[in-house]
Amino acid sequence: MKRIIPPCLLAVAALSGCSITNVEPDEGGIVYDAGMFSSTTFQECLRPSTRDVSGPGDEGYRYPNGQRTYDFSGRDESEGSQITSVSRDGQVMTMSGGLTFYFSASDCKKLQSFHENIGKKYAAYESDGWTRMLQFYIGNSVERAMDEATLKYDWRDLYADPAKKALWEQDMARLTNQYVAALTQGQYFERLQFIIRQPEPPEAIVNAQTETQAAQERQKAQEAENTRALTELKSLEQLAKVLGPQGAILYKAIQDGKVSIVPVPTGSAVNVTPNNQ
Numbered sequence: 001m002k003r004i005i006p007p008c009l010l011a012v013a014a015l016s017g018c019s020i021t022n023v024e025p026d027e028g029g030i031v032y033d034a035g036m037f038s039s040t041t042f043q044e045c046l047r048p049s050t051r052d053v054s055g056p057g058d059e060g061y062r063y064p065n066g067q068r069t070y071d072f073s074g075r076d077e078s079e080g081s082q083i084t085s086v087s088r089d090g091q092v093m094t095m096s097g098g099l100t101f102y103f104s105a106s107d108c109k110k111l112q113s114f115h116e117n118i119g120k121k122y123a124a125y126e127s128d129g130w131t132r133m134l135q136f137y138i139g140n141s142v143e144r145a146m147d148e149a150t151l152k153y154d155w156r157d158l159y160a161d162p163a164k165k166a167l168w169e170q171d172m173a174r175l176t177n178q179y180v181a182a183l184t185q186g187q188y189f190e191r192l193q194f195i196i197r198q199p200e201p202p203e204a205i206v207n208a209q210t211e212t213q214a215a216q217e218r219q220k221a222q223e224a225e226n227t228r229a230l231t232e233l234k235s236l237e238q239l240a241k242v243l244g245p246q247g248a249i250l251y252k253a254i255q256d257g258k259v260s261i262v263p264v265p266t267g268s269a270v271n272v273t274p275n276n277q
Contacts, residue, residue, distance in 0.1 A: 021060025023050040028065040028105025030115055033058055045108035061115060061125040065105035067191075070138045071098045079131050080139045085150035091205060093150060093158060097196035099142060099176070101189045114188050137183050138176075145175035150199075158199040169194045 023029040029046030035057040046052050048065055072080035073096045082096040105111050115125075118137070123129030149171040150158070157164040177192045 018056060019054040019058040019060055021046060021050075021052040021054070021062065023048055023052070023062055025049045026064065026066055027062045028111055029060055029062045030108075030111055031058060031060045042112055045106075045111055047106060061119065063105040063111065063115070063119065063125055064103055064130065066102065067100055068103050069098050069100050070134050070142070072096060072139070072142065073098065079134050080142070083143055083146050085143075085147045087150055087153060087155040087158065087201075089154045091155040091201045093155060093199045093201055095146060095196055095199050097194060099138065100191070100193050100195065101138070102191040103189060110186070110188065113186055114184075117186070118184060118188070137180055138189065141176050141179035141183060142172070144179050145172045148175055155199075155201045155205065159201055165196075165199070169196060 034040040071078035122133040124133040
């Protein structure tokens, strides 16, 4: 039905009594007839980039439209704090990151339902109210989904295995979507996708893991040294077969620079002098 132009548009002087709603390009709007002599009833939805002038007492509301985020990094201005969940092997993992989702304020029926069932309750058409609404519906759902999904994986899976971490994120997106829909009794938030930093186990676990890796490297170095020493021993055994035990020892001492060989005339005595090292 075509909307009737309010009489106040006919006179500039009367504009001060009109209700004006300016909808930005990334928003959608909704208007209710709430005049002094009428009950509050839905009037129309407003598309992005719309300037609406309604009658005196009418109420216009604006909501975000398109892709939005829920930030649970715990930083200033984020909607949520970091989340802790327990892994399958009993370690408390700390997660921080964000969730992107799509909110369609251009779907009139969906926007009306959202406004009347949720938006008014939290004043979600205002910045602070939108944040409170996200914290309840998105935040609680994310925490519940994360608790359930994390129990399927050991801490090493999430800390050091990118493939399993990707599966974990998919599990959380599916569960979060399920819990949000159940909590809101409607499909208002769509295309949920997580962006999560590397989950962090307790510091003691990380330190123990680091020490274990260091011990493994030391063991590898010792094994390499043992192999080198064994190879050298076998080489000396072969020399002893050719030069005899004393000859092999002398050869090794010369090779290591532990003795000095001084040329002497034929028939003269040979002196072997150990170095003072």
